[in-house]
Amino acid sequence: MSKKLENSLLFVWLVSLVATLGSLYFSEVRGYEPCELCWYQRILMYPIVVISLVAYLQKNARIAVTTAVFSCIGGTISLYHYGIQKLDFLSQHAPACGRVPCTGQYINWFGFITIPFLALVAFILIAITSFYMLKVLRRTNS
Template sequence: MEFMRRNVLYFAWLVAVVATLGSLYFSEIKGYIPCELCWYQRILMYPLSLLLGIAAFYDEHSIKKYVLPLSIMGMLVAAFHYMEQKIPGFSGIRPCTQGVPCNKDYIDWFGFVTIPFLALIAFTLITALLLVFRKR
């Protein structure tokens, strides 16, 4: 447990970097065009890669008060996006009016893993790491 507590910022940073690189892989290499809600999730995730990296390097745990709002908002956007894809009643709510529809599934692994689901997992992991493992 002490190892996790000492390195929580590095683990949270690693999750943010993997999520950032994953989103860039899907858009730049696979050619998937991000929808409007995907852009909001990117806007909330990309700064986490930078902020958590700097905070981990300097062991600056006070960054949590700036990072947690971004990750919690990201969780909410990703959860809404995932529900729009998987729950028929949510498809009537249309935040995406131009471009790629937000309910489009580019990937659907095992019948439930989609890109917004992956983002939701990343935001949830970052939030949980920062809330559960507090520096003494």
């Protein structure tokens, strides 16, 4: 396997690990209870940590298909979640999310960085890297 693919796998693992540790920090250390949409994002992010670590150790870049799918679905949820936090026309019609409202903003750094925004950035980085790996794999198999 090329060094580009190996580094890409390591990058996906690091991004997903930081995102996972960040979400655990907010919930377990800071005591912020996740809303329902946050749980869906976690459900899609946490497995990427394990999947990408195993793929890195096995030098298996074909896992990029799986990480691309997980990150695209997770990114879509994050984008919607961020939208209902920041866009009035979406927040007025946001569904009830259980005990914690999905429109709530535990953090609002610089007026735009919220927890779903951080998740969105992580999912985007993983998706871009996954598509890059797929492109490199296609090129090497041709």
